[in-house]
Amino acid sequence: MPRNNTTTQLPANEREILAExxxxxxxxxxxxxxxxxxxxxxxxxxxxxxxxxxxxDQWPALADKHGxxxxxxxxxxxxxxxxxxxxxxxxxxxxxxxxxxxLTSLYNRRAFDRFLSQELERTRxxxxxxxxxxxxxxxxxxxxxxxxxxxxxxxxxxxARILITSTRRYDVTARLGGEEFALIMPETGxxxxxxxxxxxxxxxxxxxxxxxxxxxxxxxxxxxxxxYKGLSSGPEPDLFDLxxxxxxxxxAEGKNQVVAAPLxxxxxxxxxxxxxxxxxxFLFTGS
Amino acid sequence: MADKTSSNKxxxxxxxxxxxxxxxxxxxxxxxxxxxxGGHRVLLMDCDLGLANxxxxxxLAPEKxxxxxxxxxxxxxEIVVPIxxxxxxxxxxxSGVPELIDLDEDxxxxxxxxxxxxxxxxxxxxxxxxxxxxxxVLRFAAMTRERMVVITPEPTSLTDGYAMIKVLxxxxxxxxxxxxxxxxxxxxxxxxxxxxxxxxxxRFLELDIKHAGTVxxxxxxxxxxxxxxxxxKMAPSCDAGRDILQLAVRLKRLRDAQLPxxxxxxxxxxxxxxxxx
Numbered sequence: 001m002p003r004n005n006t007t008t009q010l011p012a013n014e015r016e017i018l019a020e021x022x023x024x025x026x027x028x029x030x031x032x033x034x035x036x037x038x039x040x041x042x043x044x045x046x047x048x049x050x051x052x053x054x055x056x057d058q059w060p061a062l063a064d065k066h067g068x069x070x071x072x073x074x075x076x077x078x079x080x081x082x083x084x085x086x087x088x089x090x091x092x093x094x095x096x097x098x099x100x101x102x103l104t105s106l107y108n109r110r111a112f113d114r115f116l117s118q119e120l121e122r123t124r125x126x127x128x129x130x131x132x133x134x135x136x137x138x139x140x141x142x143x144x145x146x147x148x149x150x151x152x153x154x155x156x157x158x159x160a161r162i163l164i165t166s167t168r169r170y171d172v173t174a175r176l177g178g179e180e181f182a183l184i185m186p187e188t189g190x191x192x193x194x195x196x197x198x199x200x201x202x203x204x205x206x207x208x209x210x211x212x213x214x215x216x217x218x219x220x221x222x223x224x225x226x227x228y229k230g231l232s233s234g235p236e237p238d239l240f241d242l243x244x245x246x247x248x249x250x251x252a253e254g255k256n257q258v259v260a261a262p263l264x265x266x267x268x269x270x271x272x273x274x275x276x277x278x279x280x281x282f283l284f285t286g287s
Numbered sequence: 288m289a290d291k292t293s294s295n296k297x298x299x300x301x302x303x304x305x306x307x308x309x310x311x312x313x314x315x316x317x318x319x320x321x322x323x324x325g326g327h328r329v330l331l332m333d334c335d336l337g338l339a340n341x342x343x344x345x346x347l348a349p350e351k352x353x354x355x356x357x358x359x360x361x362x363x364x365e366i367v368v369p370i371x372x373x374x375x376x377x378x379x380x381x382s383g384v385p386e387l388i389d390l391d392e393d394x395x396x397x398x399x400x401x402x403x404x405x406x407x408x409x410x411x412x413x414x415x416x417x418x419x420x421x422x423x424v425l426r427f428a429a430m431t432r433e434r435m436v437v438i439t440p441e442p443t444s445l446t447d448g449y450a451m452i453k454v455l456x457x458x459x460x461x462x463x464x465x466x467x468x469x470x471x472x473x474x475x476x477x478x479x480x481x482x483x484x485x486x487x488x489x490r491f492l493e494l495d496i497k498h499a500g501t502v503x504x505x506x507x508x509x510x511x512x513x514x515x516x517x518x519x520k521m522a523p524s525c526d527a528g529r530d531i532l533q534l535a536v537r538l539k540r541l542r543d544a545q546l547p548x549x550x551x552x553x554x555x556x557x558x559x560x561x562x563x564x
Contacts, residue, residue, distance in 0.1 A: 273457035275450045282487050283445045 013053050018066055020049075050076060101175040103153060104160035112174035112182055119172075119186050120239065123230040131185040131193030131227045134243045135163075135200070138220045138255040140179035151211030155219050158207055166200045182243075190227040190260055197223045197258045205256070220256035222247060232265035239264070298542040298549065299412040299431040301334075304438065305447025307418035310469045311437045313512065314502065314531065315415040316344050320517040321535035323375035327410040331370070333380040334427050335417035342379050345370060346515030349379040356401050357394065363405040370517075376409075378402075395426065411542065420454050429459035432545050435499060435538075439470040440480040449487055456492055464488075465499040465541070467534060477501025499537050502530040 010018070024047070054062075059073040074083050099111035107115070116132065123130040137143075137159060144152040156179065163173040163181060172184040183200075185193050201221055210216045224247025226239050242261040250259040281287075302315045312335070319331040333341040333353070342349055349368050355361045368377045406412060414431055416424050428434055434455075438448040448466065455461040466484060471477035481498040488494040505527030511518040519528050 273454045275446065275453060276491075279449065279453075279487060279491050280446050282490065283449055283483060284442045286483055286486075 013051075014062060017051055017054065021066075021068060021071065046072065048074070101160075104157055104175050106160050106163065106181070107172060107174040109174065109176050112172065112176060112184070115172045115174075115184055116240065119184055120228065120236050122186070123228055124236060125230070127230045128187045129189040129227055129229050130239075131188040131190065131225065132239045132243050133183040133185070133193065133197050133223050133225045133258070134176070134240075134247045135159075135181040135183065135197075135221050135223045136247055136251070137179035137204075138222055138251075140219075143217075143219065147209075147211045147217070151209065154211060155209055158209070159204060159219070159221070162200060162203045162207065166203060167196065188227075189229075190225070190263065193225055193227060194258060194260055197225055201256070201258060222250040222255045223258040224248070224250055224261065225258055226261040226264060228264050230265070234265075237264040296546070296549075297330075297406050297409045297412050298433065298545045299414060300433045300435055300538060300541075301414040301416050301428045301431040302435045302437060303416040303424065303428050303451065304418050304436065304444075305420065305449075305451040306444055309418075309437045309439050309444060310502075310508070311418070312340055312344060312415050313508065313518070314435075314437060314467065314469060314534075315413050316341060317517050317519045317528075317531045318535055318538060319375060319411070319413050320371070320519045321532050322411050322538065323371055324519070325535060325539065327539070328374035328408060329411045329413065330367070330376050330378060330406065330409040332378040332412060332414045334414045335380060341377065341415055344512060344515060345377065345517075347377070347379070349377075352379040352381045353398065354381045356398055363402055367405065374409075392426070395423070399430075411538070420451055425455060425458060428455055429461050432549070433465060433538075433541050434461065434463065435465050435467050436496075437467045437469050438480065438484065440468060440472075440476050445480060445484050445487075448484060452488060452494070452496065453492060456494065462494060464494070464496040465537075466496055467499050468501045470504045471501045472504060474501050474503070477503075500530060500534040502527050502534065 056073055056075045063069050063071060063073070076083070099107055101108045119130050122128065137155065140152065140155070143155055156175070159181065160173070160175060163183065167173055167183060167185070170186055172182075174182045174184075176182050183197070185196065188196070201223060204219060204221045206218075208216050208218055224243040224245065226242040226246060228237060228239055242264055246259045246261040250257050253259065302311055302318070304311045315331060319329045323329045331341065335341075347368055347370075349366075351361065351366045353366065355366060356363060363378075366378060368379060369375065370377050412431075414427055416427050418424075428451075436448050436451060438444045452464055455464075466481055468477035468480045471480065478498070478501065481501070485496055485498070488496050503526045505518075505525050507522040507525040508518055508527050511521045514521060518525070519531060522528055523532070
């Protein structure tokens with residue numbers, strides 16, 4: 001079909017759009033824009049204009065007829081703006097990926113760091129206990145070596161599922177990398193946190209893995225635990241380092257267990273309200 | 288008829304002790320009774336939240352208590368129980384409710400907000416506080432205009448009383464304390480106990496506490512408790528009874544001294560922590 005069809009035969013709205021597009025094309029050419037530049041990679045600008053009364057079904061014929069293939073048509077109708085929703089979804093997916101581990105869907109290290117610093121600040125201000133556990137699967141290299149990496153991945157995914165199902169909605173579960181996981185437990189003291197971790201380790205022990213033809217096997221996990229109460233007025237303790245050292249100790253003491261670091265910030269009671277023994281002696285003896 | 292005078296007349300007293308078993312609740316009840324007989328309107332508040340006992344001393348079984356005020360739809364006037372017709376009332380609390388021992392400060396604030404309307408009708412508010420130094424006890428004690436610290440001549444009671452005074456000073460800046468020595472054999476013994484506590488407060492805390500009086504041990508006290516009547520109603524002229532009457536006179540003087548200060552305040556404002564900071 002020839003391109004130089006007389007525009008007078010066209011409906012009024014198409015005529016109007018064509019005229020405007022031609023004007024724009026001329027304008028772009030006058031400013032050095034090229035019609036053939038679209039695939040060259042750099043300096044591409046999309047210009048958008050809302051065209052009421054034109055549907056996506058009409059567009060391909062129109063584009064073909066008038067040489068408008070370089071013009072991108074984006075439907076904006078149907079109230080939900082499906083194309084924009086699509087872009088929005090893509091952005092949401094990207095943002096999810098920046099904070100989540102693709103294999104296990106747990107939070108990744110970056111998100112973990114953010115949550116930990118937020119909870120530390122909350123505890124420092126509110127004096128509500130905060131517990132942090134670092135968990136590391138025992139002898140994971142042997143699992144990979146013996147049963148293969150896909151099987152190792154299955155162990156990681158199952159461990160992640162155990163972590164999610166054994167914790168509360170407001171706990172933060174993360175995969176820090178490799179076979180190392182972390183659990184942030186807000187408003188949780190050492191005793192409660194230890195019970196939670198013991199339960200998780202027990203569930204991991206009970207889990208049985210069948211990878212293909214190989215014989216089924218079980219995995220174990222070690223954990224280091226630390227608790228911060230926001231009591232001391234000094235700088236915040238490095239909870240991650242303390243939990244990591246406790247984990248190291250758990251490994252050194254035979255694995256498959258949790259070791260808790262001593263409470264990091266027990267501050268001495270306020271001196272001005274303590275009854276000293278000299279005062280007691282005076283009250284008892286009068287001198 | 289409740290008079291609607293614009294000036295506030297209610298002066299609050301907390302009756303407190305570092306340790307239980309010093310006769311605090313019994314003193315609160317009888318002081319209230321004495322003041323009522325002296326022509327004053329008295330509200331006795333059981334603030335031993337969680338372990339309340341005043342109802343037992345009075346032989347009452349109140350249907351509602353202070354905790355009901357936290358539920359919507361309960362008016363303070365529905366909770367108050369008259370001990371004597373004409374101006375001696377009782378505000379009961381619940382026993383065996385551990386979460387009440389450490390009242391959230393918002394909840395406590397709301398409680399006082401709701402009590403506000405009630406309090407203007409009285410001359411004396413006597414708060415019978417739980418023993419010990421829980422946060423709630425300390426906050427209540429810091430809120431009242433006057434504090435009556437009850438001790439006995441036992442040395443351990445002295446140290447408990449002292450600890451309570453020291454904590455209130457350190458944490459709430461409270462400096463005014465009146466001491467009642469209960470269960471003393473003689474007035475002299477009571478005086479010696481007070482002087483020991485006074486000397487310690489002066490020496491270590493630079494605090495000048497006041498002796499409100501001594502109440503002697505009296506066999507009539509346990510009898511009155513068993514009969515569930517105020518001692519002063521059963522045996523007003525026994526040793527302890529006369530001592531408590533003396534104490535009541537002391538409380539009246541303390542109130543008289545407070546009146547000019549609270550005249551301009553509204554309702555529970557005189558129960559605010561500001562006066563102790």
